[in-house]
Amino acid sequence: AQTVTQSQPEMSVQEAETVTLSCTYDTSENNYYLFWYKQPPSRQMILVIRQEAYKQQNATENRFSVNFQKAAKSFSLKISDSQLGDTAMYFCAFMKDNAGNMLTFGGGTRLMVKP
Amino acid sequence: DGGITQSPKYLFRKEGQNVTLSCEQNLNHDAMYWYRQDPGQGLRLIYYSQIVNDFQKGDIAEGYSVSREKKESFPLTVTSAQKNPTAFYLCASSPEQGAYYGYTFGSGTRLTVV
Numbered sequence: 436a437q438t439v440t441q442s443q444p445e446m447s448v449q450e451a452e453t454v455t456l457s458c459t460y461d462t463s464e465n466n467y468y469l470f471w472y473k474q475p476p477s478r479q480m481i482l483v484i485r486q487e488a489y490k491q492q493n494a495t496e497n498r499f500s501v502n503f504q505k506a507a508k509s510f511s512l513k514i515s516d517s518q519l520g521d522t523a524m525y526f527c528a529f530m531k532d533n534a535g536n537m538l539t540f541g542g543g544t545r546l547m548v549k550p
Numbered sequence: 551d552g553g554i555t556q557s558p559k560y561l562f563r564k565e566g567q568n569v570t571l572s573c574e575q576n577l578n579h580d581a582m583y584w585y586r587q588d589p590g591q592g593l594r595l596i597y598y599s600q601i602v603n604d605f606q607k608g609d610i611a612e613g614y615s616v617s618r619e620k621k622e623s624f625p626l627t628v629t630s631a632q633k634n635p636t637a638f639y640l641c642a643s644s645p646e647q648g649a650y651y652g653y654t655f656g657s658g659t660r661l662t663v664v
Contacts, residue, residue: 439592468650480640480655487650526592536581536600536649537608538642540592 437462439529439541447547448517455502456512456544458527464488466532469503469510474524474543483525486510488532514546522548552577556641556656562664563628563635571626571659573641580646582624583653586610587638596639599624600646628661636663 438461448454460469471483486494486503493501498518502511514521527541554575563569573582581600585593595608599618613632618624624643628635638660642653 441592470652472652478638478658480642480653482652485650485652530650532650536644536646537583537595537598538593538653540585540594542592 437464437529437531437539439527439539441525441527441541441544443544444542445545445547447549448514450517450519450548450550452517453513453515454517454546456514456525456527456546458510458512458541460508460510460527460529460541462508462529462531464531468530468532469501470528470530470538471499471501471510471512472526472528472540473521474526475520475522480526484512517548519548519550522546554641554643554654554656556639556659558659559657561659561661563661564664566630568627568629569661571628571639571641571661573624573626573656574622575624575643575654575656576622577643577654578621578645579643579654580621581644581649582618583642583644584608584614584616584624584626585640585642587640587658593640596626635661637661 467488469486473481484496498515524543528538557572583598584596597616599605615627641656
């Protein structure tokens with residue numbers, strides 16, 4: 436079974452600064468997908484960014500980027516130019532390739548962006 | 551607009567009662583999922599369905615039941631056998647081919663035992 440670990444229960448960052456959220460996972464699979472989801476106070480889950488394990492290039496979506504280290508089984512999220520609207524819970528998630536499409540989630544990191 | 555609708559937003563259950571949470575999607579997605587969210591534990595999979603009239607247990611299926619009679623609908627029943635049902639419940643869907651693009655989530659149902 437796959438496990439996803441987020442070792443930082445809570446983090447804070449000043450507005451306009453950069454913050455990195457950590458995620459590690461455990462799997463014996465070679466092909467898989469990794470995701471970061473954001474859950475703001477409204478509790479609506481929003482997909483932030485995704486990464487295919489077979490791609491070496493790190494994914495980027497505007498101010499959000501990842502550092503994917505396949506050998507280390509690490510998948511961190513970097514938020515640049517943090518904004519107040521980035522305040523939310525962030526969940527890292529794992530999906531095996533061709534295996535029922537289930538997402539396995541980490542325990543989450545609560546991020547507070549301070550003005 | 552396409553999306554997933556969960557209802558009700560808040561639900562209160564008395565001890566020993568069964569309650570049903572509704573999840574409807576108009577995205578034409580084949581697969582649907584139910585997750586439970588507790589503080590500090592992330593999301594845990596309860597049940598999932600990849601096709602009409604078929605579903606499988608997830609990691610924490612005990613005390614829950616589901617049905618998938620229509621592609622659009624995947625209701626979750628929390629039975630009296632679920633000893634600690636107070637939680638936030640999220641429904642999600644994905645295309646069967648293309649789930650790796652991520653799920654679409656509903657806005658959730660907060661269930662409280664009174």
